[in-house]
């Protein structure tokens with residue numbers, strides 16, 4: 056484990072009485088490797104390790120019988136703090152239907168997550184309208200329609216202009232008193248200005264209270280670029296990390312949180328529609344640190 | 346500018362950042378860094394461009410060290426059967442559409458087997474691709490046994506005289522034992538339908554994947570034997586550098602690159618061009 060590795064390095068400190076910066080830096084190098092292996096972004100790692108350094112050079116580490124475990128504990132605490140508190144995932148307010156918009160790269164899990172969210176809300180006694188605003192991908196609408204019929208939730212959308220589809224759905228939701236509208240959008244590249252512009256137009260048209268980035272939990276270094284661009288266009292209110300039911304360390308969680316400041320609200324932990332869990336920073340921190 | 350010791354260290358740090366951010370991973374970055382340090386020892390005045398030349402050569406060497414697949418050497422008795430696998434959302438179904446298009450353009454008769462019987466609208470998605478590119482489709486009712494669909498597709502390909510049968514499978518995480526067993530069963534029954542099949546087992550790897558792609562590839566390779574990799578979504582900003590450890594540690598060759606969502610957006614892999622794009 057990381058704690059054991061750090062212990063091995065920092066045990067050299069003991070019995071010396073004064074803190075050896077070089078030994079601590081060796082331990083920090085080990086930490087850095089662990090984080091890079093866990094897919095945390097290079098720059099995020101640099102900043103994180105720099106913030107740990109003064110804490111690692113503290114009296115409390117020197118005084119500890121197991122300085123490595125002490126540093127590992129400090130690292131864990133700091134990571135949990137960075138990953139954000141466990142706030143209430145979706146904020147309900149007002150009488151208008153809550154519009155939740157999902158966006159992200161191709162294949163990240165948006166359509167499946169849209170249905171998962173709809174099921175979650177339905178179980179909270181909310182009336183939900185799912186909206187298939189992906190008119191590009193073959194059978195995308197059929198996919199969402201199939202999922203929505205599986206969970207007994209209404210589904211709108213299909214053909215035409217995604218902005219018009221979303222607007223029409225929002226109008227219908229208000230008229231027919233739905234509690235929530237979940238917009239499933241097409242996967243797109245953050246460098247595709249036309250498609251990013253489409254997202255901006257959807258936001259302008261329906262003012263979604265929740266603008267969530269759905270990101271693959273197995274993403275590597277690129278997570279930062281993607282998150283930054285989507286955040287710049289949408290001003291994200293939250294992030295959902297998917298496919299964390301495998302053995303990926305999930306370093307992307309720290310990266311996207313660090314560059315957007317948006318809270319991670321949910322994690323996808325499987326392909327079934329029940330497989331959506333609220334985000335637990337401590338669990339993800341342990342996973343990233345291995 | 347020529348380098349002093351301080352400049353050289355700065356250069357090595359910049360190089361490390363470039364490589365790590367391309368997802369080549371710590372081990373591979375370390376090997377390349379050692380190659381550059383060795384070069385510096387002989388050429389202390391090396392510039393950034395000289396260094397990039399060494400890095401490029403080192404990477405091309407890693408990628409070219411992989412032996413070619415047997416399928417490329419021994420043409421199979423038709424139909425050639427290609428099994429496409431990988432984790433969820435990587436681009437398997439779309440890649441199959443693109444591969445089929447290539448074959449059809451080359452005058453071959455292609456049959457697509459819709460062996461993803463699990464995911465919502467998976468069969469419909471493949472059906473649209475078959476229609477788009479001019480390939481035949483074999484599918485069964487939703488929820489059917491994927492091995493049964495795969496068997497039928499290969500058997501049909503044989504009796505109808507198709508040149509190529511490409512089998513789509515459901516995305517699956519390599520950690521799910523029952524899903525890996527399902528894949529093994531598909532491979533086994535396909536071999537029963539046509540001796541020597543599947544001739545190609547292609548693993549589709551999303552270019553945005555991090556180091557977990559190595560664990561994925563290792564498990565899929567151990568279970569089934571992968572003959573080639575397709576790196577998808579290289580039209581984004583991710584570099585797909587994980588193919589370097591896949592070549593080094595698992596000896597897996599890259600066959601194709603997905604560079605978009607259209608039927609034409611597939612390129613044959615070429616090490617030099619790939620490395621140039623990674624380093625750009």
Ligand SMILES: Nc1nc2c(ncn2[C@@H]2O[C@H](COP(=O)(O)OP(=O)(O)OP(=O)(O)O)[C@@H](O)[C@H]2O)c(=O)[nH]1
Nearest residue numbers: 161162163164165166167242298323324325433434
């Ligand atoms: N194992 C696992 N698979 C997931 C999870 N979430 C989604 N998936 C799978 O990931 C694949 C892609 O999911 P989609 O919902 O189609 O992704 P998408 O973002 O809508 O894709 P595009 O619309 O093409 O951009 C499917 O096979 C899903 O079943 C998850 O949490 N765990």
Ligand SMILES: Nc1nc2c(ncn2[C@@H]2O[C@H](COP(=O)(O)OP(=O)(O)OP(=O)(O)O)[C@@H](O)[C@H]2O)c(=O)[nH]1
Nearest residue numbers: 161162433434435436437438439516578603604605
């Ligand atoms: N930009 C880009 N998108 C791609 C590429 N290849 C596939 N996609 C997109 O990625 C998404 C997922 O593609 P699929 O073909 O459904 O992926 P899959 O592996 O079959 O997914 P599952 O069957 O759900 O596991 C779709 O939106 C595709 O259009 C590519 O090379 N570039």
Ligand SMILES: [Mg+2]
Nearest residue numbers: 165166189195
């Ligand atoms: Mg979708």
Ligand SMILES: [Mg+2]
Nearest residue numbers: 437438461467
């Ligand atoms: Mg598919």
